[in-house]
Each structure stands twice: as C-alpha cells, then as structure tokens.
Amino acid sequence: MIAFLRRWLDSDVGHSFRTSPTALVAALIALACVVAAVFAPWIAPHNPFDLATLELMNARLPPAWSPDGNREFLLGTDDQGRDILSALMYGARISLAVGLASVALSMLIGVTLGLAAGFFGGWIDTLLMRVCDVMLSFPAILVALLIAGVGRALFPQSPDTLAFGVLILSITLTGWVQYARTVRGSTLVERHKEYVQAAQVTGVAPLSIMRRHVLPNVLGPVLVLATIQVATAIITEATLSFLGVGAPPTSPSLGTLIRIGNDYLFSGEWWITIFPATMLVLIALSVNLLGDWLRDALNPKLR
Template structure:
C-alpha cells in the first residue's frame, strides 16, 4: 500500500513539474550537499574547531590555501584563534539549520492548530485568535529575542550559553506562527462549507475528527509551501540575531556568529573569516527559497 502511494506521488503532475524544473533540481542538490555536510560534520570535518586542546595560535589568521601564506591543511584559512574555517562552517551550518527547522516546526504546530480552530469554530473564538495574531504581528522577531534574552539574563544569570538555542527558537516561533494561522484559517473557512464537511456533520462525526481527518489534509498544500519558504527566513533571522550577539555563544557558533567574529577582523584584511560563512548563509537561503518557489508552482494547477 505504501509503495503504491509513493509510486503514485512520484508519477503525479506535481512531481513531474518539480523534476522538470532545473532551478528546483539544482537547489535540491545544493541543499542536499549542505545538509550532508552539516549532519556529518563530526566525521567529515578536518578538525573539531571548538575543542580548545586542538587550537594552535601559531596557525591564527592563515589565509585560504590558494593565497600566499596559506596552508593546504586549512583550505579556507583560519580565524583569529586558529580555528579551521571550513570545519567551523560545517559545524555552524548544523546549528543554523537546526534552529531554522525546529523553529518552523514549532510555528507550524501552533499556527496550524489555531488556524484550524479559528476557521472551523468561528464566532468569538475566531475573533480572539485573530486579534492575538494582530498583536503578534506588531512585534518583530529581533525585539522579541532581545526581550527574552534580557529576561533570561536576569532570571538565569549563568544560563545564557546553555539556553541560547532555546531563546532563538522561542523568539522566532512566537512571531512565525501567525502566518500559518491566517493561511489555514482562510482555507478552513472555505473547506467547512463544502459538501463533504456538511455530510460528516450530519452523520454525527465530531468536530475534532472532521478537522483532523478531513479538513487538515486539504489545507496543507499552501502551508507546506509557506513552511519551506519560512525555513530560509528563520535561518536569516537566526543569523541576524547571532550577529547582534543575541544568539549562540562563540564557543559553538552558528553562521551568524561566525560572520560577527569575521566582521571584527575585516578591517585587518582577514576577509575570508566573514566571507565564507556569509556565502554559505546566502547559498542556503537561496536554495531553500528556490525549493519553495518550485513547490508553489508545482502545486498550483494554473501554472502547469
């Protein structure tokens, strides 16, 4: 049964449209390479850049291997503490992807649940949820992160480094769920008027079961496209927050933290420390956005 379902999905018009899109295929391959590099950093990285015992200050600020003074032992050069930039990129990318994926998953769970309830139940429940959405839209993720970070430093003075990832996920999720809720609410309001929902109500099916088994599968198309695009946005928000210092610590940096560290040495001529993390960040965000665009076009029958 599962094999037949997978075969049917592979042979569908949407899957054919995705395979026929060069931009989608290229973006998928690039993203696959980045995911493999991040997930296997412990095995493939030349060094473990965040173990102090392996650092040598004599190797600090070495240029890339193809420049004068570079070393083949460090293809992308080293930073001010002698850490291998290539290895730091692989470990930092893993943190950025983790924060982006987890924050979008949390936002998706909250937003889809509240959107279903608001669109299906309606009335004062819908009004309350939508007013909460309006309030949350007035708080940018950066300000929310600064607020949460400030409160955390007061309540847990010694726990900033430990809770840094949780602060980022919470800050991005608290503002990211609103778009899912508004999207699902609109689609649910359309679906609840259709005959299959009315028939389910007449035979006594509970509202919770109707939302979960009937309405939810029919509203997930635009939600999945939005979620794909939001992963790239979440990664960029995380990089911005880490660049501002409200992110993961320098002992286990993400791409944003690596860019901030490199930016401090940019005027000294050590451009590679910030350039390579910035290039990987842009490549990741562009690949994810191209995937989202391709998925949106493939799921829209008017564009096929």
C-alpha cells in the same frame, strides 16, 4: 522507499521538479549543505570547537591557495586558529537545527490555532485575529531580539541547551502568526463544503472532522509557507547571533562566525566573514527557490 520515490517522480509534482533546472540546482545545493551539516563530525577536517586542538600560531591564516596559506586549512582559519571549513559545517548544523525546530514548533502552534479559529469561529476567531494583529504590528526581528535578550539576561550562566531553547522560542513566537492566518482562511472555505457538512450530519465529532477531513485539505499552503519560513528562521537566528543574543559563543552558528569575522574584515582577513556569509546565502537562497517552485507546483492554475 525506492518505489515511493519512483511514484513521486511520476506524479505531477515530481514531473515539475524533474523539468525545473532551478529546482534541481537549488535541491542539490540544499542537499549538499544539509549533508555537510549532519555529517560534520565525520567529514569535517578538524573539530573547531575542541580547545585542546587549537593553536594560536595558526590564527588568521589565509586560504590554502594564498601565498601564505596552509594546505591543512583549505579556507583559512579565524582569530582563534579554528579551521573555517570545519567551522562552516558545524555552524550550519546549529543554524539548520534551530531553523527547522522553530519552524516545526511554529507550524504546530499556528496550524492548531488556525484550525480552531476557522472551524469554530465566534469569539475564538475574533480573539485569535486580534492577537495576530498585535503580533504583526511589531517587526519580527525586534520581538525575537527582545525575547532572546531577556532570556539571556535572566539566565546568563545557562547551559547551551537552555540557550538554544530560548532562541527557538523567540523565533517561534514571531513565526506562528503566518500559519494561523493561512490555515484559518483555508478552513473558512473548507468548512462550508459538502463533505464537512455530511460528516457533521452523521454525528462525527468536530475534532475528528478537523483532524481527518479539514487538515489534509489545508496542508498545501502550509507546506509552501513552511519551506519559505525555514530560510527566514535561519536568517533570523543568524541576525540574533550576529547581535550577540543568539547561539552561545561555545557553539557558534553561522551568524556568530560572521560577527567574529566582521571585526577583521577591514584589516584584510576577509575570509573569516566572507565564507560563513556565503554559506548562509546559499542555504537561504536554495530553500527560498525550493519554496517558490513548490508554490507553483502545487498551484493547479499553473499546471
């Protein structure tokens, strides 16, 4: 692992990362958010979703540095007495899990369909492009809102796992189009190159050519797009949760925490919504900055 890291740092991309202050700061912020989310059960001061530990007497306490604050709750508490700092860690865990899962599923669907459309062409390409045109004609958030809302209406008493599955599916169905169009365009270029024609002449199966030869050469744009789409998926999940059709109330994400705090924003309890919103902005901004850096680092014209 150490040897691999050293080789990566000595590569062109690693050198670009080491010499880019923006990429370094964004990576540190993203790493801190991921570590806080992954290790929330061990490093969070409280378990904000354990009802047995909540005290309504601790509801809406201001941050610890305020005159009425409590040192036990560094960033204050919400309307149910939950520790805001602990809720941020657990909420970020849910937001990151939904965002990463939906992006991974979107990549799988989009890359597969894009490879097939670009390599085989014909009616497969035509059908896929018409489906993409239809999907792009609707705002992504409205499609996700419709699917998530219908899923919640059909399964109102569904367990949390099914609710998260519907949420991931709703984001995936609006996110695969970008991968399909990107991979299709790159595959159209790659399939006419000499190495692909040589493989075809030697009798290599089309699926093997796509998997072993074409796919590795079209992954660069996909990785850049996936990095940026993680932030988009997290914001989409937060929007759906803010509107009440995202993460279930028993396992609130950052969007749910923002919606809860929004009811108390104008009554002076600003910390209930400001801190979750800040956490969401930090995650989305750091991931977007990393995506911008990766796009420039993988562009040979900018080296």
